[in-house]
Amino acid sequence: MAAAQAPAEPKLSLDPKYDDYDYPTIAPVPQSGHPGHTTPEQDAQVFQLRSLLEQAGYTKNLDTLTMLRFLRARKFNVEASKQMFMDCEKWRNEYAGVGVEELVRTFEYKERPEIFKYYPQYYHKIDKDGRPVYIEQLGNVDLTAMAKITSQERMIQNLVCEYEKMADPRLPACSRKSGYLLETSCTIMDLKGVGIAKATSVYGYLQAVSAISQNYYPERLGKLYIINAPWGFAGVFSVVKRFLDPVTVNKIHILGSGYEKELLAQVPAENLPIQFGGSCQCEGGCELSDAGPWQDPQWVKPAKWEKKGADAIDNTKLPGPTDGAADADGTKVEEPAPMGQPASQPTSQPAA
Numbered sequence: 001m002a003a004a005q006a007p008a009e010p011k012l013s014l015d016p017k018y019d020d021y022d023y024p025t026i027a028p029v030p031q032s033g034h035p036g037h038t039t040p041e042q043d044a045q046v047f048q049l050r051s052l053l054e055q056a057g058y059t060k061n062l063d064t065l066t067m068l069r070f071l072r073a074r075k076f077n078v079e080a081s082k083q084m085f086m087d088c089e090k091w092r093n094e095y096a097g098v099g100v101e102e103l104v105r106t107f108e109y110k111e112r113p114e115i116f117k118y119y120p121q122y123y124h125k126i127d128k129d130g131r132p133v134y135i136e137q138l139g140n141v142d143l144t145a146m147a148k149i150t151s152q153e154r155m156i157q158n159l160v161c162e163y164e165k166m167a168d169p170r171l172p173a174c175s176r177k178s179g180y181l182l183e184t185s186c187t188i189m190d191l192k193g194v195g196i197a198k199a200t201s202v203y204g205y206l207q208a209v210s211a212i213s214q215n216y217y218p219e220r221l222g223k224l225y226i227i228n229a230p231w232g233f234a235g236v237f238s239v240v241k242r243f244l245d246p247v248t249v250n251k252i253h254i255l256g257s258g259y260e261k262e263l264l265a266q267v268p269a270e271n272l273p274i275q276f277g278g279s280c281q282c283e284g285g286c287e288l289s290d291a292g293p294w295q296d297p298q299w300v301k302p303a304k305w306e307k308k309g310a311d312a313i314d315n316t317k318l319p320g321p322t323d324g325a326a327d328a329d330g331t332k333v334e335e336p337a338p339m340g341q342p343a344s345q346p347t348s349q350p351a352a
Contacts (some may be wrong), residue, residue, distance in 0.1 A: 073218035130178030139193030243272030
């Protein structure tokens, strides 16, 4: 009787023209379509998608991990993935008038400490799988007070910058520390103190950022814990989830006020802020610390967007924290969308 053959070692087919990763590239869990766990047909679809985009004139962001994320978001439909990628690149090149890379290089969110009194949004350490933990607290949202500090557009620009920083340097640093590829985050959304009226008032903002997340940053959600969910929320979600992809639904956990046990099963107590049942108390506040492997010289390396190209656009004339009424030369500056009103929406279909 022949000896059983050992399973093949997970391997990612790399393209030397585009793939210059300096961190692990094999996903830890053998899920179909994920790096290191692709079929020959899926590898061929990566090649086909890249070839079509090259023929269309694209030369950036054609690395294998990116191709796989867009293919997974469109169920490996090559034409749909191609359209999603082209829509994304158009948005990246045009966003904020200067493009995403130049924005993240130069954006200064000086009003962060004041805004965070009303709406904390921050990355803080890692979960037990090694992923960055992202936290949002909606309970103290006061749009009237926040509008005196900043604009909705600057809040969205800050979030775009944080998405970029999650992709690089946060996720590569986490991957180096864990020894395997990490492409997603663990999100905690705290709804304590959020009633129907407050939820309605922030709908425009949430609609705008959700569209950006789904259309331009596909396959970045690992787990989502909605904690302190108000009475009736689970019932509403049970209806909504019928329209969501089952893969997405399995990532979402709706928890009430007794969330600590389940949350601590995913996030180590020493990494979870004390107000959520953990033991972490960063000096100056966890919400402003940005603590994590991306701050450790042992794991972090300069992000690619930090290297300014010869064709980069100067971003210094973007509106400041208060979006003043006039530019330096006295020219009237166009006002951004008021808080609570949706910004212009992308037209791409939501990603799974």
